Amino acid sequence: MAIALELFSNxxxxxxxxxxxxxxxxxxxxxxxxxxxxxxxxxMMIIDSYLAKIYSSLLDLDISMDKPxxxxxxxxxxxxxxxxxxxxxxxxxxxxxxxAIASDEVIKSKVNNYFSxxxxxxxxxxxxxxxxxxxxxxxxxxxxxxxxxxGVKELLYRWAVLEEDLDVRRCVATMVDLFFRGMLV
Amino acid sequence: MAIALELFSNxxxxxxxxxxxxxxxxxxxxxxxxxxxxxxxxxMMIIDSYLAKIYSSLLDLDISMDKPxxxxxxxxxxxxxxxxxxxxxxxxxxxxxxxAIASDEVIKSKVNNYFSxxxxxxxxxxxxxxxxxxxxxxxxxxxxxxxxxxGVKELLYRWAVLEEDLDVRRCVATMVDLFFRGMLV
Amino acid sequence: MAIALELFSNxxxxxxxxxxxxxxxxxxxxxxxxxxxxxxxxxMMIIDSYLAKIYSSLLDLDISMDKPxxxxxxxxxxxxxxxxxxxxxxxxxxxxxxxAIASDEVIKSKVNNYFSxxxxxxxxxxxxxxxxxxxxxxxxxxxxxxxxxxGVKELLYRWAVLEEDLDVRRCVATMVDLFFRGMLV
Amino acid sequence: MAIALELFSNxxxxxxxxxxxxxxxxxxxxxxxxxxxxxxxxxMMIIDSYLAKIYSSLLDLDISMDKPxxxxxxxxxxxxxxxxxxxxxxxxxxxxxxxAIASDEVIKSKVNNYFSxxxxxxxxxxxxxxxxxxxxxxxxxxxxxxxxxxGVKELLYRWAVLEEDLDVRRCVATMVDLFFRGMLV
DNA sequence: TATGAATGAGAGTTCATTCAT
DNA sequence: GATGAATGAACTCTCATTCAT
Numbered sequence: 186m187a188i189a190l191e192l193f194s195n196x197x198x199x200x201x202x203x204x205x206x207x208x209x210x211x212x213x214x215x216x217x218x219x220x221x222x223x224x225x226x227x228x229m230m231i232i233d234s235y236l237a238k239i240y241s242s243l244l245d246l247d248i249s250m251d252k253p254x255x256x257x258x259x260x261x262x263x264x265x266x267x268x269x270x271x272x273x274x275x276x277x278x279x280x281x282x283x284x285a286i287a288s289d290e291v292i293k294s295k296v297n298n299y300f301s302x303x304x305x306x307x308x309x310x311x312x313x314x315x316x317x318x319x320x321x322x323x324x325x326x327x328x329x330x331x332x333x334x335x336g337v338k339e340l341l342y343r344w345a346v347l348e349e350d351l352d353v354r355r356c357v358a359t360m361v362d363l364f365f366r367g368m369l370v
Numbered sequence: 371m372a373i374a375l376e377l378f379s380n381x382x383x384x385x386x387x388x389x390x391x392x393x394x395x396x397x398x399x400x401x402x403x404x405x406x407x408x409x410x411x412x413x414m415m416i417i418d419s420y421l422a423k424i425y426s427s428l429l430d431l432d433i434s435m436d437k438p439x440x441x442x443x444x445x446x447x448x449x450x451x452x453x454x455x456x457x458x459x460x461x462x463x464x465x466x467x468x469x470a471i472a473s474d475e476v477i478k479s480k481v482n483n484y485f486s487x488x489x490x491x492x493x494x495x496x497x498x499x500x501x502x503x504x505x506x507x508x509x510x511x512x513x514x515x516x517x518x519x520x521g522v523k524e525l526l527y528r529w530a531v532l533e534e535d536l537d538v539r540r541c542v543a544t545m546v547d548l549f550f551r552g553m554l555v
Numbered sequence: 556m557a558i559a560l561e562l563f564s565n566x567x568x569x570x571x572x573x574x575x576x577x578x579x580x581x582x583x584x585x586x587x588x589x590x591x592x593x594x595x596x597x598x599m600m601i602i603d604s605y606l607a608k609i610y611s612s613l614l615d616l617d618i619s620m621d622k623p624x625x626x627x628x629x630x631x632x633x634x635x636x637x638x639x640x641x642x643x644x645x646x647x648x649x650x651x652x653x654x655a656i657a658s659d660e661v662i663k664s665k666v667n668n669y670f671s672x673x674x675x676x677x678x679x680x681x682x683x684x685x686x687x688x689x690x691x692x693x694x695x696x697x698x699x700x701x702x703x704x705x706g707v708k709e710l711l712y713r714w715a716v717l718e719e720d721l722d723v724r725r726c727v728a729t730m731v732d733l734f735f736r737g738m739l740v
Numbered sequence: 741m742a743i744a745l746e747l748f749s750n751x752x753x754x755x756x757x758x759x760x761x762x763x764x765x766x767x768x769x770x771x772x773x774x775x776x777x778x779x780x781x782x783x784m785m786i787i788d789s790y791l792a793k794i795y796s797s798l799l800d801l802d803i804s805m806d807k808p809x810x811x812x813x814x815x816x817x818x819x820x821x822x823x824x825x826x827x828x829x830x831x832x833x834x835x836x837x838x839x840a841i842a843s844d845e846v847i848k849s850k851v852n853n854y855f856s857x858x859x860x861x862x863x864x865x866x867x868x869x870x871x872x873x874x875x876x877x878x879x880x881x882x883x884x885x886x887x888x889x890x891g892v893k894e895l896l897y898r899w900a901v902l903e904e905d906l907d908v909r910r911c912v913a914t915m916v917d918l919f920f921r922g923m924l925v
Numbered sequence: 926t927a928t929g930a931a932t933g934a935g936a937g938t939t940c941a942t943t944c945a946t
Numbered sequence: 947g948a949t950g951a952a953t954g955a956a957c958t959c960t961c962a963t964t965c966a967t
Contacts, residue, residue, distance in 0.1 A: 197472060199384055202940060213949045215944080224941065287382055287472035297532060311553070320553050328536075328544035329553065331528060332521035339520025340513070347482060351513075359513035367552030368496070368505050368514065388958065398932045403959065405930095567842060569754055572961060583928045585965080594962065657752055657842035667902060691921075698906075698914035701898060702891035709890025710883070717852060729883035734918065736876070758937060768953045773938065775951095 186234070187273065189227050194276035198228060198284035225289040232285065232292065235277045236299060242267060251319065258361045265357050278345035282338060300338075304330045329364075336360055371419070372458065374412050379461035383413060383469035410474040417470065417477065420462045421484060427452060436504065443546045450542050463530035467523060485523075489515045514549075521545055556604070557643065559597050564646035568598060568654035595659040602655060602662065605647045606669060612637060621689065628731045635727050648715035652708060670708075674700045699734075706730055741789070742828065744782050749831035753783060753839035780844040787840060787847065790832045791854060797822060806874065813916045820912050833900035837893060855893075859885045884919075891915055 188210045192201045203224055207217050221227040246264065268274055285296040307330035314320040340356050343349040373395045377386045388409055392402050406412040431449065453459050470481040492515035499505040525541050528534040558580045562571045573594055577587050591597040616634065638644050655666040677700035684690040710726050713719040743765045747756045758779055762772050776782040801819065823829050840851040862885035869875040895911050898904040 199472065203942085204940075214942085214951090215949050216947080218942070219947070219949095283471055286468050287384065301532075314553075321547070321551070324547060324553060325540055325544040328525070328541035329548055331524050331541065332517075332545050332548055335521040335524025335527075336517035337520070339516050339523060342520075343516060347486075355510055356513035356516065359510040360517050362506070362509060363514055363517055363552070364548065365552050366506070367548070367550050368509060387956075389956090399934090399959080400932050400961080401930075403961095404932095408958070569842065573963085574961075584930090584963085585928050586926080588963070589926070589928095653841055656838050657754065671902075691917075694917060695910055695914040698895070698911035699918060701894050701911065702887075702915050702918055705892070705894025705897075706887035706890040708894060709886050712890075713886060717856075725880055726883035726886065729880040730887050732876075732879060733884060733887055736921065757935080759935085769938080769955090770940080770953050771951075773940095774953095778937070 186227060186231050190231050190273060190276050190280065193228065193231075193284060194279040198224075198280070198288055225292060228280070228285070228288065229292055229295070231277070231280065232295065235274075238271075251314070251317070254361065254365050257365070258358060261357050261361055262354060265354055269353060275345045278341050282342045283346050300334060304334050307333060333360075333364055336364075371412060371416050375416050375458060375461050375465065378413065378416075378469060379464040383409075383465070383473055410477060413465070413470070413473065414477055414480070416462070416465065417480065420459075423456075427456075436499075436502070439546065439550050442550070443543060446542050446546055447539060450539055454538060460530045463526050467527045468531050485519060489519050492518060518545075518549055521549075556597060556601050560601050560643060560646050560650065563598065563601075563654055564649040568594075568650070568658055595662060598650070598655070598658065599662055599665070601647070601650065602665065605644075608641075612641075621684070621687070624731065624735050627735065628728060631727050631731055632724060635724055639723060645715045648711050652712045653716050670704060674704050677703060703730075703734055706734075741782060741786050745786050745828060745831050745835065748783065748786075748839055749834040753779075753835070753843055780847060783835070783840070783843065784847055784850070786832070786835065787850065790829075793826075797826075806869075806872075809916065809920050812920070813913060816912050816916055817909060820909055824908060830900045833896050837897045838901050855889060859889050862888060888915075888919055891919075 189201075189206050192205055192209060196205070203214070203217060206227070207214055210217075221230065243264070246260070252260075268278075281296060285292055287293075304327070308326045311320055311324070311326040311329055315322055315324070315326065337360070340351070340353065340360070344351050344353055374386075374391050377390055377394060381390075388399070388402060391412070392399055395402075402412075406415065428449070431445070453463075466481060470477055472478075489512070493511045496505055496509070496511040496514055500507055500509070500511065522545070525536070525538065525545070529536050529538055559571075559576050562575055562579060566575070573584070573587060576597070577584055580587075591600065613634070616630070622630075638648075651666060655662050657663075674697070678696045681690055681694070681696040681699055685692055685694070685696065707730070710721070710723065710730070714721050714723055744756075744761050747760055747764060751760075758769070758772060761782070762769055765772075772782075776785065798819070801815070823833075836851060840847055842848075859882070863881045866875055866879070866881040866884055870877055870879070870881065892915070895906070895908065895915070899906050899908055
């Protein structure tokens with residue numbers, strides 16, 4: 186799976202053949218199909234395994250908004266560091282943001298659901314904060330969540346897929362500033 | 371090209387064969403290759419043609435930031451309406467945000483360059499506004515532009531690809547509020 | 556036809572498409588098929604036209620063997636010069652010795668018949684010379700003719716197709732020496 | 741490969757499709773491409789295999805010219821018999837003298853190089869014999885070699901490609917008479 | 926005479942998947 | 947568990963030829 190992830194993220198899922206994978210892994214065709222149901226299956230298993238790891242790692246994170254902006258910034262720094270240092274995370278993000286989107290129906294919906302879930306969760310937090318008077322009432326929570334997740338995805342896309350030389354930590358700081366305080370003076 | 375766009379946006383670029391296109395168009399194989407150099411070529415031509423149309427339509431738009439927030443909101447409404455009403459725009463956005471990203475190297479770089487250009491432009495506007503004291507100085511202009519474009523892309527993705535039932539106009543309003551004023555009370 | 560000959564001899568008959576020909580000639584597809592029945596037809600017409608020219612030019616040549624070797628050598632020099640200087644002859648030889656051999660059944664048999672005819676003629680001359688006691692009786696006239704024509708073809712092949720830097724005149728001299736010293740009583 | 745050789749020699753390389761080959765062989769398309777890289781590849785492998793066989797079979801042959809003409813004649817008879825009796829040799833010669841010449845650049849140069857090498861070798865033998873005073877000094881060794889190889893090729897072409905009813909042994913005898921009476925002092 | 930858009934049979938090639946060993 | 951030869955449907959692309967204008 187590690188080898189497949191490497192090949193998928195380098196050449197793209199479609200441009201990687203099962204032959205490429207078994208060649209790099211040094212096993213026979215039959216062995217591959219002994220462990221996976223097919224090319225899509227290994228992609229799915231990679232995604233499942235990573236999403237599980239990410240999920241469990243983020244579980245104990247308190248991402249509610251009832252703390253000062255500086256505290257939240259610090260928390261997001263921690264999440265960022267976690268992502269940046271997770272082994273092969275760059276490759277996995279490449280896979281999620283580039284390949285998964287244009288593949289199997291099952292995989293597509295899995296990935297889309299994942300992001301939709303995150304948006305739902307964020308949206309829920311914002312709604313709660315609105316009820317508690319901490320967030321402007323006129324804002325549409327879902328649109329807000331979409332904005333935030335979109336911003337993060339774009340940042341990760343530029344970092345992982347386009348390999349742009351970004352200062353990810355600084356970008357995260359800006360995003361926190363931006364979403365919590367806005368641009369205008 | 372219209373037929374190809376329809377098929378690409380419905381089934382995805384990879385899942386659409388040249389046979390599918392000529393079948394739907396009612397022409398022979400040779401006719402297809404008389405007009406296009408291949409499957410990638412027709413995708414490229416579709417993209418080029420739409421990007422040109424969009425570019426020329428947005429040319430006369432004054433998107434600088436030296437006007438009241440309400441005025442900018444109105445302007446973004448206009449752009450939104452333009453996009454929503456442009457024929458087949460939903461299909462084209464599907465193509466751009468889902469298929470183009472995982473295809474030909476040439477097409478990929480064309481699309482990525484396009485978005486990078488937009489980010490560069492936005493970034494420039496923000497810098498200018500910072501110099502004129504209208505935007506908070508501490509904000510990183512590029513990270514800010516990445517956030518905004520990412521937010522817009524995510525919104526369009528959910529509207530066009532996932533076919534979510536969003537009130538796009540309302541989302542745009544929220545985004546303008548969000549980026550210009552922030553969430554917190 | 557001159558353009559087709561050029562293309563055929565440069566790229567080979569199979570690797571040259573009708574599109575290549577009309578492109579180089581600056582006429583439309585229809586125009587091509589107005590004058591020729593197809594790709595094979597133009598090859599045939601080129602071959603016919605050259606063979607006719609060669610035939611008529613060689614008609615008045617006295618190639619019988621009832622003269623001293625030095626006279627015959629001089630005569631073969633003349634033939635050689637005629638071939639070397641004939642416009643586009645190198646191209647035509649390329650066509651005959653490389654492309655015609657692996658094309659249409661009709662063309663193939665035309666070219667093979669042509670060489671067979673030459674062999675038949677040579678064979679006849681040798682037989683006559685044997686009867687007149689000028690050529691060794693034990694020699695098989697046809698095998699002898701095959702040898703001579705084969706030698707000449709190989710020389711022309713190396714000159715025209717392989718573009719070897721041969722002194723064709725000197726080679727012809729050697730061949731005359733070789734065959735006549737071998738054949739003559 | 742035997743089946744391909746048969747088809748190539750019957751219909752010609754260009755007129756034989758991969759479908760023809762797999763149809764005759766009773767295997768699937770994929771099986772063909774499992775063993776060969778393509779249509780040109782199988783031609784190349786056939787040629788390589790035959791040339792290797794021929795080369796190894798001729799290695800232990802003493803083809804120098806320091807023996808009486810009758811001995812050489814006997815030796816050439818042996819070579820002739822070897823060729824005549826080698827399984828599928830007629831087909832292979834057809835391939836070499838008709839198809840290889842108008843195909844892939846790589847194959848073409850392989851075959852041309854092969855004949856050039858033979859000419860070079862013959863030329864060397866003649867030169868040596870000239871130094872030893874056994875062959876007329878005025879003769880150009882290379883032109884002589886070209887003549888001989890050309891003669892042999894023409895003979896083989898008529899036997900294998902045109903399927904002429906030749907007494908190959910007798911023709912060889914004539915050629916030996918012809919060339920040696922011509923060359924020898 | 927000249928045009929060139931349209932044709933479509935057929936080519937070579939790929940690759941995910943199977944299954945007897 | 948492991949193998950890898952065999953599969954064949956599906957793919958992209960070519961090109962000689964036609965015919966309405």
